[in-house]
Amino acid sequence: MSLLPLDDRDGVIWTNGKLVPWRDAKVHVLSHSLHYGNAVFEGERCYGGKVFKLRQHSQRLLDSAALVAMAIPYTVEEIDAATDLVVRENKLDSGYVRPIAWRGAEVIGVSAKGTKVHVAVAAFPWPAYYGGAAIKLKTSRWKRPSPESAPTAAKCAGLYVICTMARDEAVAAGYDDAFMHDYRGQVAEATSANLFFVTPDGTLHTPTADCFLNGITRQTVIDLARAHGITVVERAIWPEEIRSAKEVFVTGTAVEVTAVGQIDDQTFPVGPITKSLQAAYAELVRA
Ligand SMILES: Cc1ncc(COP(=O)(O)O)c(C=O)c1O
Incomplete structure (x- = not known):
């Protein structure tokens, strides 16, 4: 089965504390991060159903957010737990995990003041990035x-x-x-x-x-x-x-x-x- 397109798959995506059906995990076109590029994200791989260095990745998500003055409303333990949950619920043995935090559509303009911070974690199969060869x-x-x-x-x-x-x-x-x-x-x-x-x-x-x-x-x-x-x-x-x-x-x-x-x-x-x-x-x- 093809991995693409990524917005049309079965499964669930953890979004703001809930598991949402894959095709319903959407953002509004006026989301601040879509216009001003200030989303932060992670790229993780799981092997045998377990994310390698999960804690470091969850912590880096929080650190990246802090560097762009974005307060993620979840602790590192909660992001770890959300990640484990989506890997399990999507029955992923080996694959890729993409946590992302972004600012919502509450305001328009360069200032991010007043925006809500959203967080999602998706997990899906993904083979070798370059195909394996040199x-x-x-x-x-x-x-x-x-x-x-x-x-x-x-x-x-x-x-x-x-x-x-x-x-x-x-x-x-x-x-x-x-x-x-x-x-x-x-x-x-x-x-x-x-x-x-x-x-x-x-x-x-x-x-x-x-x-x-x-x-x-x-x-x-x-x-x-x-x-x-x-x-x-x-x-x-x-x-x-x-x-x-x-x-x-x-x-x-x-x-x-x-x-x-x-x-x-x-x-x-x-x-x-x-x-x-x-x-x-x-x-x-x-x-
Ligand atoms: C620009 C860039 N440099 C380096 C890396 C390697 O980082 P890591 O080993 O944490 O995946 C990544 C991947 O996240 C990246 O996007």
Whole structure:
């Protein structure tokens, strides 16, 4: 059965404290967040009916909301419980979970004062994000903004305008995703995943997450790598440095650990460090 369109499925979506039939989980066209981009959301995966790192994701939803001055009217425990409930009620074994908080249609105008905050959690099957093989990235003309210009640590809908344009341009050019630099010209990330590089000395390098999401998978993979005796270095990385990389991979809830086989015109092998971290991550999420 097709997964799409996503608004026409059987099942239930947790919405503002209740389970609502899937097709009835709708928002009004005058919702503030639809106009001003201030919704915050999460992307989670469940394995064997259990969401991996659920508490961290629920907490990040609350933290993202706080960064855009939105008060979510639920505790982290209530969001965890809502998530477990929709996974169970939709009989989801493996799949994706999308909690979202948005401002309603109580006011029009840039100020959000007076809006009600709504929360929903949906869960549905979702296979491998890129299809499983090593991916090709194309350097994007779009840059990740400075934390002085945007709430870059928040998983906020408005920030994804850049990601959608960057990814669609890369895909139109025959690539799988965009390789994004930041406002300083340093290496940032892909459009929904963090980047890692193995340098010629066998150490693993990843850009400091100071203007993009410090992914939960990124943090997990750093811990896994260190537990495997691999030295991990978080630092500012310039795009030219990637030329000498021995291996490149991306991490994210949706993409898990995916090898990067090409950036622009340069190819990279799927090497032993990437393979061992893919295996370790696959084992951990199902543990
Ligand atoms: C822009 C962006 N960067 C990185 C990530 C990876 O974050 P996580 O590992 O928490 O899924 C995501 C996915 O949520 C993302 O959307």
